[in-house]
Each structure stands twice: as C-alpha cells, then as structure tokens.
Amino acid sequence: MINAIVIAHLVVALCAPWLVRKIGSNGYLLMALAPAVGFGWLVGLGPLITTGGSYTESLSWIPQLGVEIHYQIGLLQWLLALIVTGIGTLVLLYCRWYFEGVANPRTVGILTAFAAAMLGLVTVDDLVMLYVFWELTTVFSYLLIGYDPTRRANRSAAMTALIVTTTGGLAMLVGIVTLGQTAGTFSLSAILAQPPSGTLPAAAALLMLVGALSKSALVPFHFWLPGAMAAPTPISAYLHAAAMVKAGVYLVAVISPAFADAPGWRLAVGGLGAATMILGGWRALRQNDIKLLLAYGTVSQLGFMVLLCGFGTQATMLAGIAMLIAHALFKATLFLIVGVVDHSTGTRDLTKLTGVARKMPVIAVVAGIAAASMAGLPPMLGFIAKESALESLTYLAGPDGDGTGLPALPAVLLVAAVVAGSVLTVAYSLRWWWGAFADKPKLAELDVHRPAAGFVLVPILLGSLCLVGGFLGGPLTDLIEPYAATVTTGHASHGLALWHGLTVPLWLSLLALGLGGVLFWQREAMGRVQATFPKVLGADELYTLAMKRIDTIAVEVTARTQRGSLASYTSIVLAVVVVLAGGSLLFTTHWPASVRPYDYLPQVVIGAAMIVAGVLAATSRGRVRALLLVGATGYGTALLFLLHGGPDLALTQVLVETVSLIVFVMVLRRLPKYFTNRPLQSTRWWRTVLAVLVGASVSLLALVAAGARVAEPVSVDYYEAAYTFGYGKNIVNVTLVDTRAWDTIGEISVLVIAATGVASLIFLRSRVQRVRPREGDAAFGARGLWLRASGALDPGSRSLIFEVITRVMFSVMMVVSVYLLLAGHNAPGGGFAGGLVAGIALMIRYLAAGRRELDDAAPFDAGRLLGLGLAVSVLSAITPALLGGKIFQSYDLKLTIPGWEYLETPWGPWTLFGEMHLVSSTIFDVGVYLIVIGVVLDLTRTLGAGIDIQSEQDQAPVPQPESTRARPALPSEEDQVIRYTTGGGRGHYT
C-alpha cells in the first residue's frame, strides 16, 4: 500500500500540467488527494503502531545484490510520514489560492513528486533505497528552488543547494556502503537491532551524519538554506518546515540510538548543533525580509533538533521528537502566513509592512500563536517541547553526564548555549510578528487586499494545532515514549506537560523569555551592537571562492589539454599506441617460434606494389592521382584476399573499391586539382617519424599477437554448424546472415545512417527527393536512342559506345546481382556483393546519361529502399521468435516442383531444379541486398545528381585556376536559413 501511495504521488505529479490546463487552479485541490489518501491510510495504521507494532511491505528489486524495496513503518517513521503527508496535503490546498492565476503547474507537480520521495525516504527500510529517495529529494528540491531559471537568485540558490546536499549525500553513500558491508545487510532495522561495533562502523555512522548535517543545513553547511528562499513560499513552507530539512533530523534520530556512542558523534552533534542554533538566531535578528528571517530561524531550530535527537539519551530523544512535531506545525504556519501577507500587500520587507494586524486581525492572532509556539511561550506546544528539552539537557550536567560520560563543564556550557539560542529565538519571534503585523507610525499606510477565505484557512488550522498541542502533553508523551525508550542511555524524561512545578527548566524558560523580550525591546541598540561585529569570512563566501577556484582550475586544465587541433589529438592518440602497445614489445617474451616469409610468392610482388602505391599516395599532391593510388592499394588488398582463400572478400573488396572510385570522382570533379599547398614544416618530419613508428609497431604487434595464439580458433566448429544450423555451404555468408547476424544488423544500420548523413549534407533540408524522370522534357524517350534520357544531354558530352554498352550490360548486371544474392548461401556472393553489383549497374546508367536516366532506372526515393531493406532484415530476424523459435533462427524449406526435378533423357536423368532449399536467412540477406542498393543509389543521387543540380544553380564550389582553393558557393536562400538556425557556417566566429 505504501508503495502504491508513493507511486500515486508520482502519477499525480506527471498529470499536474494537464490537470491544471484542464480545470485551472482547482486542479491543485485534486492533486492534494494523493497525500490526503496517504495521511488517511497512515491514521488507519494508528492502532497498530501505537501498540508497538510495525507495518512492513516488500518488493524485490535487485535480488542479485540483495537490494529490495522494503518498507518498515515503526513509530518514528509513522510520525514523520504523518507530518509529510499531512502538511503536504495542506500545502497543496494552499497552492490553490497562492498560485491562482499564475500558470505554475510544473512547480506544483514537482512538489508532489518531492512529497513522494520524502514519504519513501521516511518509510523505507533498505539503506540503498533510502539513499535513492534521499537524492531524489535533492534533485526535486533543485528543480523547485530553481523554478524560475531566468532569475539569477533562483539559479545560484538551486545550484548551491544541489552541490552542498549532494556532497553530503556522497559522504553518506560511502557510510551506507561501509555499514552495509560490515553489518552484512542493508536493512536499517536489522542493523539497528544488532549494530556492528568497531572503528569502521563508527566511521560509517559519522559519514552518514555528514549527509544528515548537510541536508539539515547545520554549520558549516547552513548557507544553502536561506538562499533556497528564492523558491515560492508554499514550496519553502513544505521543504523547510515539514520535509527536506527534516530528512537529516530523521536520519540522526534513527541511527543515534545505535551510534551515539561512536567517538566524535556527540562532539559533532552537540558542538555543531549549538553553534547552528546560536548562529541562525543571531543572523535572523538582522533580517528585514520576514521570510528570510524565518529561514535563519529554521537554521537555528534545526541545530536545536539535531542536537536533541542526536545526543542519544532517553530524555533528549523524547524532547527532540516533540520539538520535531512542534516545529513542523509552527514553522509551516509561519511560512504560509508570510505567503498570505506577501500576497495581500505585495511586500515582505518589514521596513515597509505596517498596520497589517488591523487589516487581517484573525491572521495576526494565528501568527501570534505560532510565533509564541516558536518562542516557547506557554501554553503552546513549543513551550512544552522546549521545557522537556531543557529538562533533558539539565540531566547531562548531572553525574556521569546522564550516562553519556559528558564532564560537567561541557554539559553546563551546552545548557548555556541552548538557553542563549532560546533567548535569540524569543527575540526573533517577536521581531517577526512585530515586523509583519505591527503598526509602525513612521511608515506610509499600505494598500492591503483581503485574502480569500480558503487561503487563510490552512494557516488557521495549522496554527490552532500549535495551541491545542500544548494541552495534549500527556497523550503526546505516551505516543513518543516507546521510541525514546529504545535509547538505553540516561534518565527517562518527565514527559511533556504545561506544569512540572518550579523546576530548573521552568526558570531557564523564564530567563530565556525575559532576556529575549529585552533583546527585542532594545532592538535598536542591539542592531548597533551587531553592526560593530567585525565582518568575518562566511561559509557561503568560502563556498563561492571554492567554486570559483574549481572553475578556474577547470579552465586552466582545459586550456592545457585541449588544444583544439585535430592533428594534435590524433597524434597524441597514435603516440600512445606507439608508447604503450609498441613499448610493450620491448618486454614481451612471446615472439613467435617460427614465421613463414610468405604463403605464395605473388604475395610479395603484390605487397611491394601496394607499398609503393601507398607511399606515393601519401606524398602525392594531386587529388585524382592520390585517389587512384589509394585505389591501387585497395585492389591489391583484394588480390591478397583471394590468395589467402577468401573469394567472398576479394569479390566484395573489388566491388567496394570500384564504387568508392566512382563516388570520389563524382565529388572530385568540383574540387581543386591539388591538395592545399602547405609550406614545408618541421612537423612533416615528426609526422614521418610517428608514421614509421606506428607502422613498425603494428607489424611487430601483429606477429607477436598471431604467434602468441595457443587456443583453437573459435571458428573451428563453424564447419559443421554452418551446414547443420545455417543450411548453407558458404561459411562466410552463413556467418554474416546467421552466426553473427547481430553484427550485420549493426553494420547495415551504420550504412543507413551514413547514407542519410551524406544526403543531408547535400540536400540540407530534406533527404526525400521527388523523382520524376519524364517531367518537362520533350527529348525524353525519343526514338532512336539507346538510353531514354540521353537525348537531353549536351551532344558533346555523349558517348555512343558507352550508351550501347550500358544498354546491354544493365540487364546482365542485374541478373548477375540477383544470382549472387541467391547463390551466396552456398557459393561466393551474398547480399553485399549482389547489392554492390546492382548499385554499380545503376551508377553506370547515371554516368552514361545523367540524372534523368538514373531516375528512370530507379524511379523511387533511395530512403524508401533503405527503410524497406531495414524492415525486411529486422522482420526476418524477429519472425522466428514470434513462431516460437529464437531470434535469427534459420529454417530450411525444401521445395520441389513436381515433374521438373529431373529431365529424363536417354542418357539418364538430368537435374533441372532438383530439390531446392529455401533457407529463411536468405530473407535477411535480401534486406541487406536492398540496403546496399539503397546506399549506392543514395550516393549516386546525392553526389552525382545532387552536385549536378547545385552546379546548375551556382551552389557548387568552383575550383580556382592556379590555386588549391575553390570559390565557395554563393549562399542560397535555403543555405542561409540553415545557417541562421544552426548558428554555424562560414565566418561565424571570425
């Protein structure tokens, strides 16, 4: 159920924008249903929990790691969950009026998601899940605080909150992992039942404490919280009264019964708690913004609560949890009232607010009650909580520090610090109420509009609880006592009540109230005193300095490592190859025992020619010359493949080489004849050295790697498997379409992407072309032509022989391509080779008679062919799975045509069709075939026809005579649009 409630919150959060668009602000009321249902369900759990039971719920998540979503709601979890859902409901109701007329559904949606994370955080038992929810609250709070990214205040506050709390969160994660490892379980309840002892678990607990302190904004992490006030007020109310900051207090309260005795724990909790309480109160007194005043007040109270919950005696625990409840109620009320005042007057500045109490008497009274609860004035809930707190602390000054072993002087100092903090609390509570509501004679009257009834209802409800709670000391004590009793250290508390007699805590309370009143009365003198304090470097300034330093270091490192030159990057990569891979050759002992100089003598001859071609290509200045030399190395490679025993490879390599040559020539016709002439630089020698070193490393590594081979090749079983499972005799083809078909799927996807990339670099706007070969051309298909489109060509660029050969060869090549496709399973060939042959046939049509001829030969868009091929391949891959087999399983369909198997001749039977095998993986190969044709067609249409069109429209680069440069294309209208939208293009930065 609890899991369902958490998920329901998230669903509501997702629906928020839609809901609010549909029914306006009333949508927030519907959204409040999620936490309201959660609250109701929790109330229903009441009898179980208050009788000492607990509610558990489990969901398996990562069984391999023993991580499961296990909820366990004990008393503390139940109380926190009630606060989270209860105040969550009220805040969402309040949003209905606060955000009226302001389109802010996203923020409220995130608030609901945040409530889900918070609810999960306080109820989950698994520490890993606790961490997940913990960081979710961080992320959501980042979004909530930064709700308006155009305002710098929101941006920087959100970023600060994120960085500070995740830093603490990381420390906590380390603590959680350590604790889980030493305890052997990640279950919080199991760890608490049998806490592991020793240095490591103690350190882990302290690391978790760091996380809690950062989340609860204790010194030195306190500075993020006031900044977070940049969020809208209902958000602040929820995050800083009921939820986010309470996560830290919750964690401290949960683990302190087990780990309060860890060395350093009490020092950290007590010292930092007291320091935070005083610092927060002190700074609250200086604020003029009533919301910021509350924020510093929150910091102060958080210090107080962490101190109480963390100190780990029975009495402090009881007081801490009572404080937690009291604080949630009064702080939520106060924040929501700030929202009302801000909404009605348009300001939160106490140097401008005046006379608000007269205009809104009810709200002023409620505000007074809540502020009195904060100050600890009887008969409020805050008073009885503070009484028990002071009482629990006075025990510490007793013998043996109430079981903690705290010496007397630190205990007295701690009490003094808390009293001092309470004095400040009283003073800033008075200042807040005075600031928001009192008449200030010197100020101009404010224009106040009356808030709607529903708007003030929520704060009134919460505020009255502060008052009612004060009279419920007995039941509250009974409620909290069982949890406090789990702490074995120290006295039991005397409980929560308005009157315990004339005890020390009462005198301390009265002292705090009196001194606080004086501080407020003498506020102007106090302000002068505060102003004389020297300005010290605050934690926030240190943080800013640190962030700036990190940023400048990042700039320095980037400037040194990222030179921005492609050549230098590749050189570094290759140098690493030489140093690490090549260098390892110096140490290896695995040199091959024997080598073969060559398999066949022709290898040497072909190799020598290839090396010469390669070196000439590397040094050549002419584009076409270099291209032909590169092609020579490619054809040489094909010959080597053939000699080695790879007819499929050789065939494909020859075809690929041919296609690339044609493709390149189509582009090079528009480029200058020579490569850019660069002055002879010393880098040339470095490059030569690098090239030789890399080449030598590669050769030697190849020898060592091949010589070091000891295992049988994995392909040793392919011989049988190819025929048994793949039903084919050409093992290479079976490997491509069956054994390693996933590889081929990846490859054809790359082909489709690359072809699309090429098309979009030329056609820019759309890769889909209209293919209308016959449109508007009278000469098309005239009589007496060998090719239908050639009539439209300039007679000077026609070649009759080429046209005749094309006419004859095209059909032959298409038949050959289909043969290669179908025969490929048993003989050299296959989808790649077949597709390339068909593609070359189309290219020849284009070369012979231009783009209309190509359109006539292939009157469809290449993109459709690519898509069709991909669809065929994927369908053939998954169809077996739908039929109950495995993906890519092959089937062999035996096919005979009755009466046509054999031809009976007088000399014996002559095979006609025989028994035909139709292997299902051939369909996959058909997909490959279509894609390869599509790629070649796309390349021809783009780099051939596309560049033709650009030349006609003056859009192609024009090579300049006697220069290695070209005149760039005149920018077309289309091109300018692209440049405008992408921000790139020529001369953008120069």
Next chain:
Amino acid sequence: MSPNVTLAIIAGALVACGVYLITERSLSRILMGVMVGGNGVNLLFLVASGAAGGPPLIGVTPKDEMSDPLPQAMVLTAIVIALATAAFLVTMAYRSFQLNGHDEVADDVEDARIRELAKADEASDSFEEIKFSDTGADVVSE
C-alpha cells in the same frame, strides 16, 4: 602458429602511410589516410587468421585445408562500412569547399577562447557568483 611476415609488413607499411596522411589538415587527405590505413588493418585479420587455404566453401575445400572463415566475415563487414564512412567524409570535404573554399580542418575557436580565459586567470562563462538575493531585483535579461 607461425605468422606470415609479408602480410604483416604490408599491413604495417599501409598503416604508416595512413598515419602520415591522417595527421594532415586537409580533410580529403585525412580521408585518403583512413582508406589506406583501413586496407592495412584489414590485412592484419589475414595475419591473425593463420595460414592461407582454400575458400571456406563446404564441398569445395576439405575442412583442414580451409582458410579461417570468421576473420573473413569480420573484414567483409569492415570494408562495406569503410565505403560508407569514406563517402560521408568526402561529402564533408565537399561541403567544406562549398562553404569555405577549402577543406582544411581549422582549430577549434572555442578552445582558443578557453586559452584566452586561462591566460587572464578567469573563470568560464558558465560560472556565476552566488548571490543570495530574494528580492527578484537581479533579473537576468537574456
């Protein structure tokens, strides 16, 4: 297994030619380098696949005289992809000529700017001083 020295040397030499070209600035030369080097790398598969043999066709070559089919399938994939990559690169070179009149890969201007920032000891553009102002006065207009 005794590897074939000739093939290893050819592969190394082609890779060296490729490296020399790849460290150039002109995109078309880089492309040539990728292609030459790619041929060299494909030959490495032959070195790794052992001795030469008959074509891996069942019924044509007996099992123990066959060349290893697996590296062949891998190389087949590689050469078709090389075609696609090369076509993409050559189109990029064309586009570069179309826009700039040359195909030299320029140094990244952003990196140059970061160098200037480093020289001046400044933080990056994305850095913001933290100001906890809740007044809304410092609205950033962008």
